[in-house]
Amino acid sequence: MIVGAGIIGAACADALAAEGLAVTVVEREAIGSGATAAGMGHLVVMDDNPAELALTSYSLALWRQLAGADPAAHEYSGCGTLWIAADDEEMAAARTKQTILRAHGIPCEMLDAAALYAHERQLRPGLRGGLRVSGDAIVYPPKSAALLLARAQRRGAQVREGQVQAITSHGVLLADGSELHADRVLVANGSASVQLLPELPIWPKKGHIVITDRYPGLIRHQLVELGYIKSAHAASGDSVAFNLQPRPTGQLLIGSSRQFDAADKAVEPAILGRMLAHAASFVPALAGLNALRCWTGMRAASSDGLPLLGPHPSRPNVWLATGHEGLGITTSLASAQLLAAQMAGRPAQIPVTPYLPARFRQLGMQHA
Numbered sequence: 001m002i003v004g005a006g007i008i009g010a011a012c013a014d015a016l017a018a019e020g021l022a023v024t025v026v027e028r029e030a031i032g033s034g035a036t037a038a039g040m041g042h043l044v045v046m047d048d049n050p051a052e053l054a055l056t057s058y059s060l061a062l063w064r065q066l067a068g069a070d071p072a073a074h075e076y077s078g079c080g081t082l083w084i085a086a087d088d089e090e091m092a093a094a095r096t097k098q099t100i101l102r103a104h105g106i107p108c109e110m111l112d113a114a115a116l117y118a119h120e121r122q123l124r125p126g127l128r129g130g131l132r133v134s135g136d137a138i139v140y141p142p143k144s145a146a147l148l149l150a151r152a153q154r155r156g157a158q159v160r161e162g163q164v165q166a167i168t169s170h171g172v173l174l175a176d177g178s179e180l181h182a183d184r185v186l187v188a189n190g191s192a193s194v195q196l197l198p199e200l201p202i203w204p205k206k207g208h209i210v211i212t213d214r215y216p217g218l219i220r221h222q223l224v225e226l227g228y229i230k231s232a233h234a235a236s237g238d239s240v241a242f243n244l245q246p247r248p249t250g251q252l253l254i255g256s257s258r259q260f261d262a263a264d265k266a267v268e269p270a271i272l273g274r275m276l277a278h279a280a281s282f283v284p285a286l287a288g289l290n291a292l293r294c295w296t297g298m299r300a301a302s303s304d305g306l307p308l309l310g311p312h313p314s315r316p317n318v319w320l321a322t323g324h325e326g327l328g329i330t331t332s333l334a335s336a337q338l339l340a341a342q343m344a345g346r347p348a349q350i351p352v353t354p355y356l357p358a359r360f361r362q363l364g365m366q367h368a
């Protein structure tokens with residue numbers, strides 16, 4: 001039994017059904033409607049630590065196989081990422097990143113200022129250069145979630161509408177009072193996972209996104225400022241960072257903001273304005289474009305920045321696939337493979353230890 005049909009629940013359903021396991025997915029809203037619908041769908045290799053690099057690069061390879069085989073269905077584009085360095089410090093960070101990525105066989109090239117502007121003419125003058133990571137890509141996440149779940153259903157998985165209210169010793173209790181029996185319950189409901197398991201070290205991190213009208217060819221890569229790394233991993237406070245994505249439709253997705261302790265999903269004009277002004281400081285033409293819609297979503301941030309993938313250490317038959325923060329679209333496919341390998345009792349393609357829930361000692365205590 002899987003709780004939640006976001007990209008993580010859908011990817012796990014697909015991988016577990018492929019393993020031959022009987023799978024039922026319980027979803028309270030539409031498929032892929034949580035953070036999965038709110039996210040940018042940037043598939044990006046991140047290297048803040050070796051475990052993050054291992055999971056993102058493994059998952060990127062799986063995405064290239066899956067979505068690369070049917071790009072139109074996933075709205076997949078291999079646009080690559082262009083990491084922008086505004087000053088010498090960020091240029092040094094770009095070089096460090098290049099060294100790490102190259103050591104892991106990930107193609108990337110340093111760009112001086114001239115090369116940067118040759119790739120992206122709309123960037124403001126005066127930037128120092130950047131790093132181009134050509135294997136990164138984008139998808140449309142709710143569509144990919146629906147496709148993964150549809151494949152899981154063809155492999156025998158069931159999908160059921162309902163709100164899981166509690167996990168019981170035999171399965172789950174739904175809000176309508178019915179009980180569903182299951183040998184194992186996989187909690188994959190993103191930032192709502194703490195509602196079922198309050199002991200989880202997971203907090204919501206709110207983000208805003210804006211989508212524009214169609215401006216084909218205005219930019220060609222997913223553009224991210226290297227300063228993003230500093231703000232994205234702050235443990236408190238509100239921050240904005242420049243993150244711009246060319247959709248295959250010609251529309252642009254403008255991000256992003258990060259807020260802790262934001263209780264509701266309402267769009268907040270103050271931080272949205274900050275985010276847009278910051279984006280326009282990198283691409284001045286943005287100020288003259290038509291914005292069609294803006295929205296927010298909640299990232300499920302774990303206290304060490306890595307997802308929780310594996311058995312709950314003190315709740316028998318409860319498994320976890322949550323805490324993917326701002327990388328859950330990227331890491332969904334690898335996360336599902338790590339879960340499937342653990343459930344099947346065989347080694348995974350990469351070591352699972354860094355992602356095991358048991359790394360959090362508080363989860364080892366008995367819970368009521």
Ligand SMILES: Cc1cc2nc3c(=O)[nH]c(=O)nc-3n(C[C@H](O)[C@H](O)[C@H](O)COP(=O)(O)OP(=O)(O)OC[C@H]3O[C@@H](n4cnc5c(N)ncnc54)[C@H](O)[C@@H]3O)c2cc1C
Pocket residue numbers: 003004005006007008009026027028029030031032033034035036037038039040041042043044162163164165188189190191192193206207208209255256296297298299300321322323324325326327328329330331
């Ligand atoms: C603004 C923003 C930008 C992002 N950009 C990117 C990006 O560019 N690249 C990237 O890799 N990641 C990105 N992310 C992160 C990514 O979107 C998430 O990590 C990912 O979508 C998490 O998927 P999930 O399936 O765990 O959670 P969700 O998508 O939230 O899915 C959980 C599902 O569980 C259901 N549910 C919840 N509680 C219950 C219950 N009790 N019973 C039944 N069903 C329940 C919900 O309805 C929902 O459908 C971004 C996130 C945000 C917010």
